[in-house]
Amino acid sequence: MAKSRNNLLGVGGQRKKLSRAEQQAAGPSRNADRQTAEEKKQELVRKMRERAQASAASSDDSADQDAPAQS
Template sequence: MAKTRNNLLGVGGQRKKLSRADQQGAGAARTADRKVAEDKKQELVRKMRERAEAQAPATAEADGNATAAQS
């Protein structure tokens, strides 16, 4: 197949564009850092949900007592 500037169809596959860090071999470390950051985020979300669940029953109790006192 002729390789001309205007007709490159079928010449070769596309290559993934690499960042400078990936080209220099720091890609694996960056991937690990992203994983650690994602783990920290998940842990924070879990703690926030636990706190919200712990406060929800206490708030419901306080509202129930306040309603009973008004009657």
């Protein structure tokens, strides 16, 4: 008769003990992801501000050029 395969206790090694934060997917890797996301957001905001300033400056320049012609 074949051996019983129901008793697999201890097979496959030991698991690392997870902290509560890591169990809730809030471990160190999540903090790193959060920082990366924050950096991307800051970069996006910076680009948007630069574009807004550039478009405001170009519209101001065109308004200044049009103003003397009307006087």
